[in-house]
Amino acid sequence: MHLDHPETYPQRHTHGADPRRPDGTRRALRIGLGGPVGSGKTATVAALCRALRDELSIAVVTNDIYTREDAEFLLRNAVLPAERISAVETGACPHTAIRDDISANLEAVEDLEEGVGPLDLILVESGGDNLTATFSKGLVDAQVFVIDVAGGDDIPRKGGPGVTTADLLVVNKTDLAPYVGSDLERMARDAKEQRGDLPVAFTSLVAPEGVRPIADWVRERLAAWTAAPA
Amino acid sequence: MDDTVVGNRSSPSYRWEVPPGRNGWAQPTHGPAPANAPASAPAVGAVAPGTAALLILADGRFPAGGHAHSGGAEAAVKAGRIHDAVTLEAFCRGRLHTAGLTAAALAAAAAAGVDPLVLDEAADARTPVPALRTTARRLGRQLMRAARATWPSPELDALAAARPRGAHQPVVQGLAARAAGLDPRAAAYAAAYESAGGPASAAVRLLSLDPFDATTVLARLAPEMDRIAARAAEAGHRALDEGPGALPAAAAPLLDIAAEQHAAWPVRLFAS
Ligand SMILES: Nc1nc2c(ncn2[C@@H]2O[C@H](COP(=O)(O)OP(=O)(O)OP(=O)(O)O)[C@@H](O)[C@H]2O)c(=O)[nH]1
Numbered sequence: 354m355h356l357d358h359p360e361t362y363p364q365r366h367t368h369g370a371d372p373r374r375p376d377g378t379r380r381a382l383r384i385g386l387g388g389p390v391g392s393g394k395t396a397t398v399a400a401l402c403r404a405l406r407d408e409l410s411i412a413v414v415t416n417d418i419y420t421r422e423d424a425e426f427l428l429r430n431a432v433l434p435a436e437r438i439s440a441v442e443t444g445a446c447p448h449t450a451i452r453d454d455i456s457a458n459l460e461a462v463e464d465l466e467e468g469v470g471p472l473d474l475i476l477v478e479s480g481g482d483n484l485t486a487t488f489s490k491g492l493v494d495a496q497v498f499v500i501d502v503a504g505g506d507d508i509p510r511k512g513g514p515g516v517t518t519a520d521l522l523v524v525n526k527t528d529l530a531p532y533v534g535s536d537l538e539r540m541a542r543d544a545k546e547q548r549g550d551l552p553v554a555f556t557s558l559v560a561p562e563g564v565r566p567i568a569d570w571v572r573e574r575l576a577a578w579t580a581a582p583a
Numbered sequence: 584m585d586d587t588v589v590g591n592r593s594s595p596s597y598r599w600e601v602p603p604g605r606n607g608w609a610q611p612t613h614g615p616a617p618a619n620a621p622a623s624a625p626a627v628g629a630v631a632p633g634t635a636a637l638l639i640l641a642d643g644r645f646p647a648g649g650h651a652h653s654g655g656a657e658a659a660v661k662a663g664r665i666h667d668a669v670t671l672e673a674f675c676r677g678r679l680h681t682a683g684l685t686a687a688a689l690a691a692a693a694a695a696g697v698d699p700l701v702l703d704e705a706a707d708a709r710t711p712v713p714a715l716r717t718t719a720r721r722l723g724r725q726l727m728r729a730a731r732a733t734w735p736s737p738e739l740d741a742l743a744a745a746r747p748r749g750a751h752q753p754v755v756q757g758l759a760a761r762a763a764g765l766d767p768r769a770a771a772y773a774a775a776y777e778s779a780g781g782p783a784s785a786a787v788r789l790l791s792l793d794p795f796d797a798t799t800v801l802a803r804l805a806p807e808m809d810r811i812a813a814r815a816a817e818a819g820h821r822a823l824d825e826g827p828g829a830l831p832a833a834a835a836p837l838l839d840i841a842a843e844q845h846a847a848w849p850v851r852l853f854a855s
């Protein structure tokens with residue numbers, strides 16, 4: 354190591370944020386999906402896999418709170434072959450595993466790259482948690498925060514790190530809005546207020562092609578990621 | 584696997600010798616002042632040099648995967664063996680004096696400079712059940728990642744290369760302590776503290792136990808942790824000349840059996 358080494362943290366390769374693989378090629382884009390319990394994170398992951406698996410090499414890491422249900426749901430629905438899905442155990446603290454201590458998730462990501470790679474895209478689903486759960490930049494390159502209309506139309510107004518800072522805010526289950534009395538326009542206005550120019554997607558995953566706005570956003574991110582200098 | 588990457592196992596003593604061309608035992612340097620080395624002159628008062636580095640290594644927030652493990656507490660809670668502060672204390676005391684002592688001695692030996700591959704085998708021999716071997720290696724791999732980022736060292740790099748799927752956690756812990764400029768006793772302290780601290784913090788989550796009670800349990804065990812760390816450090820030093828046979832092999836069969844059962848549960852909060 355040179356004394357005048359320009360990098361302050363030259364050891365970054367040991368924790369996986371480095372965008373290059375050891376061989377110098379650009380590694381897979383990692384996208385985190387977080388949000389409250391039951392908002393549709395696993396449904397989004399499943400729909401994204403179905404929409405993108407023919408054009409991209411994809412793997413998924415799930416972080417369940419006390420079961421392997423998300424991983425098992427994805428397996429049961431055969432959205433990806435089993436060797437492309439990995440479940441991380443989080444000791445009752447899903448936000449710790451995606452933010453404060455990302456070591457188990459990094460290992461899962463690297464093992465997937467090693468086992469079934471090279472990959473284009475890795476989706477990391479957080480176990481359903483609260484409005485403050487966000488992903489570490491050491492783990493993912495971009496994050497999606499999934500809320501739903503049934504959780505109350507005041508969630509965008511309340512803000513919190515997930516709603517305000519996520520690279521994409523998804524307001525899911527728009528099909529349920531009439532039944533739960535949620536005002537979608539108000540949600541859109543509040544989200545705009547909280548997020549400025551950051552994008553928001555309104556989705557209904559029960560509709561055919563319902564995941565398209567998210568899939569398009571992923572394609573854009575991936576294009577930008579691949580085009581960036583290695 | 585190429586043993587020469589890490590050390591020369593045919594040397595007469597059990598000292599770990601890094602091949603020439605590496606930095607050897609020297610502290611990793613970032614510039615004129617080694618950032619990781621403790622102050623060489625003894626500090627004023629009784630606090631040993633390197634104490635701050637020990638606090639970092641032993642901190643429950645050190646990002647090395649420990650938060651997802653209960654150290655056997657989840658199985659013991661389910662079986663009714665831990666249900667309040669008194670039973671938590673009994674559990675932590677038992678773990679400290681058995682698995683804790685063994686782990687602390689392995690960590691001390693690694694920090695003293697015993698060949699980590701020899702210690703890794705010694706750890707396997709002292710960990711009879713597959714579930715706990717898997718856990719120890721998984722945690723060792725996670726700790727390795729965190730330690731290499733925090734205290735870069737050619738010794739850690741060499742062990743990571745020799746054991747890419749993870750060495751036993753106490754061995755990595757001892758080597759991490761060494762990379763942080765800590766002595767064997769400090770390494771033993773980190774392992775001993777963790778052996779009781781892990782189950783105590785898990786019990787807070789599992790039982791909604793009063794967190795003040797859980798911390799009091801640890802404070803009550805502190806004098807015993809001192810004794811365990813001293814014993815482990817002494818054994819670790821002896822292992823330099825006598826080999827891993829000098830290290831204690833205290834075990835807790837009930838922890839072993841319960842860990843195997845726990846690993847098969849379909850629904851659980853903790854990975855172990
Ligand atoms: N009506 C409707 N239901 C949906 C939609 N998206 C998901 N669901 C349903 O909502 C429920 C929860 O969806 P999941 O995808 O499991 O939610 P999650 O966010 O992964 O939940 P956790 O992982 O438990 O936090 C399931 O029954 C889904 O079928 C939607 O757009 N409309």
Ligand SMILES: [Mg+2]
Nearest residue numbers: 394395423481
């Ligand atoms: Mg889910």
